[in-house]
Amino acid sequence: MQYKAVIFDLDGVLVFTDKYHYLAWKKLADRLGIEFTQKDNDRLRGVSREESLNIILEKYHGDPISDDKRKEYLKEKNDTYRESLGGMTRDDVTKEVRATLKKLREKGYLLAIGSSSKNTSYILERTELTDAFDAVSDGTMITRSKPDPEVFLKAAELLGMEPESCLVVEDADAGVTAAHAAGMDAAAIGTATLSGRADYNLTAFEDLLGILE
Numbered sequence: 001m002q003y004k005a006v007i008f009d010l011d012g013v014l015v016f017t018d019k020y021h022y023l024a025w026k027k028l029a030d031r032l033g034i035e036f037t038q039k040d041n042d043r044l045r046g047v048s049r050e051e052s053l054n055i056i057l058e059k060y061h062g063d064p065i066s067d068d069k070r071k072e073y074l075k076e077k078n079d080t081y082r083e084s085l086g087g088m089t090r091d092d093v094t095k096e097v098r099a100t101l102k103k104l105r106e107k108g109y110l111l112a113i114g115s116s117s118k119n120t121s122y123i124l125e126r127t128e129l130t131d132a133f134d135a136v137s138d139g140t141m142i143t144r145s146k147p148d149p150e151v152f153l154k155a156a157e158l159l160g161m162e163p164e165s166c167l168v169v170e171d172a173d174a175g176v177t178a179a180h181a182a183g184m185d186a187a188a189i190g191t192a193t194l195s196g197r198a199d200y201n202l203t204a205f206e207d208l209l210g211i212l213e
């Protein structure tokens with residue numbers, strides 16, 4: 001077997017919290033009079049909360065914003081986002097995703113999360129996914145977010161695996177770059193398939209079963 005472990009991005013791969021990120025950033029951007037579209041939102045996939053705010057503020061042309069104000073904006077966005085997460089349940093994970101994870105485990109693969117999100121534990125709890133993984137590497141454990149490889153290297157370390165034994169599943173271009181920088185192959189789903197930079201493009205989540213025999 002070429003791979004022994006699979007590291008999954010969370011937002012945009014296992015759960016569709018990307019729509020909640022969009023709505024929470026949009027609420028803040030509207031209040032500040034900044035244009036923010038779905039296309040702008042695609043640039044925020046996989047990147048940290050702080051870096052996301054920097055990207056949104058590229059279109060802000062008012063007075064300089066103090067560090068305290070930035071912290072306030074980050075808290076405001078996260079509060080709105082957490083409110084949406086509070087409504088998530090087991091049903092926010094598709095049967096296809098759950099069945100595929102189960103089959104991969106039965107085949108003997110180790111499974112981990114590699115997410116930039118500091119809300120990872122909360123999302124896994126809400127959706128009853130925690131027990132599906134052997135390790136969780138997330139935004140609370142790293143100092144540099146994707147496209148830096150840190151979150152995936154941490155996941156491999158927690159699993160006790162060499163990077164070349166791990167396949168990363170990602171919806172973000174930044175995540176594909178991070179996987180390659182970690183020395184791992186990447187399977188893209190959704191937006192990340194468009195650049196053609198990943199080693200595999202998935203049309204459906206269960207296509208993973210064809211790659212991981």
Ligand code: B16
Nearest residue numbers: 010011045046049115116117118119
């Ligand atoms: P939080 P992923 C990423 O999750 C999101 O794609 C990205 O939009 C978000 O800014 C980042 O998490 C941080 O999230 O504000 O919850 O800490 O795709 O790496 O699972």
Ligand code: MG
Nearest residue numbers: 009011012171
């Ligand atoms: Mg993602």
